[in-house]
Amino acid sequence: NAGVTQTPKFRVLKTGQSMTLLCAQDMNHEYMYWYRQDPGMGLRLIHYSVGEGTTAKGEVPDGYNVSRLKKQNFLLGLESAAPSQTSVYFCASSYSSRGNGHTEAFFGQGTRLTVV
Amino acid sequence: EDKVVQSPLSLVVHEGDTVTLNCSYEVTNFRSLLWYKQEKKAPTFLFMLTSSGIEKKSGRLSSILDKKELSSILNITATQTGDSAIYLCAVRGWAGGTSYGKLTFGQGTILTVHP
Numbered sequence A: 001n002a003g004v005t006q007t008p009k010f011r012v013l014k015t016g017q018s019m020t021l022l023c024a025q026d027m028n029h030e031y032m033y034w035y036r037q038d039p040g041m042g043l044r045l046i047h048y049s050v051g052e053g054t055t056a057k058g059e060v061p062d063g064y065n066v067s068r069l070k071k072q073n074f075l076l077g078l079e080s081a082a083p084s085q086t087s088v089y090f091c092a093s094s095y096s097s098r099g100n101g102h103t104e105a106f107f108g109q110g111t112r113l114t115v116v
Numbered sequence B: 001e002d003k004v005v006q007s008p009l010s011l012v013v014h015e016g017d018t019v020t021l022n023c024s025y026e027v028t029n030f031r032s033l034l035w036y037k038q039e040k041k042a043p044t045f046l047f048m049l050t051s052s053g054i055e056k057k058s059g060r061l062s063s064i065l066d067k068k069e070l071s072s073i074l075n076i077t078a079t080q081t082g083d084s085a086i087y088l089c090a091v092r093g094w095a096g097g098t099s100y101g102k103l104t105f106g107q108g109t110i111l112t113v114h115p
Helices: none
Strands: A004-007 A010-013 A019-025 A031-037 A043-051 A054-057 A065-067 A073-078 A087-094 A111-115 B003-007 B010-014 B019-026 B032-038 B044-049 B056-058 B061-066 B071-076 B085-092 B103-105 B109-114
Touching: A004 A087, A019 A031, A019 A087, A019 A111, A031 A073, A043 A065, A043 A073, A043 B103, A073 A087, B003 B085, B003 B103, B010 B019, B019 B032, B019 B085, B019 B109, B032 B071, B044 B056, B044 B061, B044 B071, B071 B085
Parallel strands: A010 A111, B010 B109
Antiparallel strands: A004 A019, A019 A073, A031 A043, A031 A087, A043 A054, A065 A073, A087 A111, B003 B019, B019 B071, B032 B044, B032 B085, B056 B061, B061 B071, B085 B103, B085 B109
């Protein structure tokens, strides 16, 4: 039971470098989310997707881009990393059905990113 | 803009105490409120509430939603050291279009239970 898998788990970047975080889910969920978690701030939504090929901005989208080319994958990109992007990043997924409404979100194990 | 506020932000208790955590929200077209527990890594799901006044219960944990007051509480009775965690509240609403499914979290309550 893989569920939601994030890679990598840890990464250290230098200011200005770029990187992509990968989120993969094997539950056939339509909805996928990227959050960042900082001390005292809870989880803040960066971007989300309601289906393959569609993305939308969350609360804190600046400095990030996303793509959802395949239903099972949701990529988060940092084009030019800044120290303010040092955080723990969580990916999540969920689904909705006519009969049962929207489910809870299932989370990956997180990626700890440090930008120096 | 959806908004979720949790209180208190942190709480320290001793084993055996009962605690009540609060969650207030502002959301367009409320759909559901969710509670999660986060220990070292990923948040784990506790409850989803959609109807006012109906208590959901799991062991020593229970939660109830008050749509009139736009709030929810999470109760933990007879606390144990294993209850030490961050408790997160989230709401789902719908402002139209692709906002369906969007889940907004509060800041979390850090609960510490001492032996």
